[in-house]
Amino acid sequence: MYAVIYQFDVIQGQEEDFETLWQMVTESFIQHAGGLGSRLHKNETGSYIAYAQWPDKKAWETARQKLPKTAIENLQRMNGYCEEITVLFNMDVKNDLLK
Template identity: 45%
Template sequence: MLYNFVVKPGQEDIFVDAWTNLTDLIYKHEGSLGSRLHKSETQQYIAYAQWPRQFVFDKAGSNLPEEADAYRDAMRTSCEKIEVLQKLEVVKDVLKQTPNV
């Protein structure tokens, strides 16, 4: 999944904190493989979330604790726009955790 977030000026810390906490809950309770958040030079953030299989993503959402709602609300409030750009399937993963230097 590829997401686009346009964050309101001055709301960056609130957004990043809420995104981080919600992503952690989704990993712990819904079976995702985690996510990465990137920021452009503008107020635009792009997140990439990875799931082991499409059906795991499709059934996700019902296992989250109540605190997830507060993080979702904080994300919605801190953003001018939230959209799913693409639903993607991993074909090959060569992303590393540390550089080879």
């Protein structure tokens, strides 16, 4: 299993729209690109942190090209609500105790 941790710095006042689109985009990655799901968190400074799981690195690297046009448009809209998007970590899962 492969995990990617993102940080999204969302433009103030756009949080609700971002969260709605994040859910839609995540569901598209699950449905069309083999994503295993994601969790969205908000830290104490107001940044969103997302933890996404994939079967392997290749699935993550090729996921975007598997999305339908509407999902790509939603991804672009979601990204437009962000001042900055950073991949903090991408890594192989070695031991998984989440339930």
